Amino acid sequence: AAGVIQSPRHLIKEKRETATLKCYPIPRHDTVYWYQQGPGQDPQFLISFYEKMQSDKGSIPDRFSAQQFSDYHSELNMSSLELGDSALYFCASTTRRRGPSYEQYFGPGTRLTVT
Amino acid sequence: QKEVEQDPGPLSVPEGAIVSLNCTYSNSAFQYFMWYRQYSRKGPELLMYTYSSGNKEDGRFTAQVDKSSKYISLFIRDSQPSDSATYLCAMKGAQKLVFGQGTRLTINP
Numbered sequence: 001a002a003g004v005i006q007s008p009r010h011l012i013k014e015k016r017e018t019a020t021l022k023c024y025p026i027p028r029h030d031t032v033y034w035y036q037q038g039p040g041q042d043p044q045f046l047i048s049f050y051e052k053m054q055s056d057k058g059s060i061p062d063r064f065s066a067q068q069f070s071d072y073h074s075e076l077n078m079s080s081l082e083l084g085d086s087a088l089y090f091c092a093s094t095t096r097r098r099g100p101s102y103e104q105y106f107g108p109g110t111r112l113t114v115t
Numbered sequence: 116q117k118e119v120e121q122d123p124g125p126l127s128v129p130e131g132a133i134v135s136l137n138c139t140y141s142n143s144a145f146q147y148f149m150w151y152r153q154y155s156r157k158g159p160e161l162l163m164y165t166y167s168s169g170n171k172e173d174g175r176f177t178a179q180v181d182k183s184s185k186y187i188s189l190f191i192r193d194s195q196p197s198d199s200a201t202y203l204c205a206m207k208g209a210q211k212l213v214f215g216q217g218t219r220l221t222i223n224p
Contacts, residue, residue, distance in 0.1 A: 004158075031178050042121075042203060042215060042217050043159065043203075043214050044214075045212060045213070048211075056211055059129060060209060088156075090158050090159070092158075103161060104161070105161060106151075106159045107158050107159070109156075
């Protein structure tokens with residue numbers, strides 16, 4: 001079965017640079033979530049989109065922005081990168097067409113290293 | 116205080132043992148309760164979910180939810196070395212999923 005695809009899998013950036021992370025949800029999933037997971041930490045919710053509209057916002061810094069496109073893929077844009085942004089960034093997808101979206105399926109993550 | 120508390124472990128048990136993983140929470144609005152398994156450098160994999168209080172069994176795994184005590188558990192029977200991973204509980208009310216800290220579990224052959 002198709003899973004959530006994230007690209008790139010690894011990314012190395014310098015401080016103050018920008019980065020763009022991409023997420024391709026499972027086919028027919030209309031909802032995308034972004035999470036940040038620091039070393040030894042649990043995933044922290046950043047932001048979510050449903051049908052291309054932002055649906056919920058968590059602890060996402062103002063330096064970050066995200067959007068969901070007409071094909072339901074999503075991009076997380078990160079600017080003015082800081083050392084503390086180094087983490088695993090996960091995307092998860094689900095569909096709300098059958099009711100509450102409690103089953104979130106995670107992608108393999110993008111490991112961002114800021115030097 | 117975090118909304119969801121989970122003992123980070125590490126927890127190490129011999130193969131074949133019964134494993135009990137637990138989480139407590141403070142937000143009464145949580146209605147959906149999930150357990151994820153995460154292998155090193157991989158994304159969390161949904162293991163089980165339950166709605167409200169009760170038990171749910173799937174093979175060697177049993178999830179229990181006690182909303183009156185705000186306590187959830189995951190039991191693993193006949194544990195295998197391949198069960199070695201970090202187990203994260205997660206809960207949600209409206210939309211946002213809140214994770215526990217994760218328990219690192221090692222099953223020794």
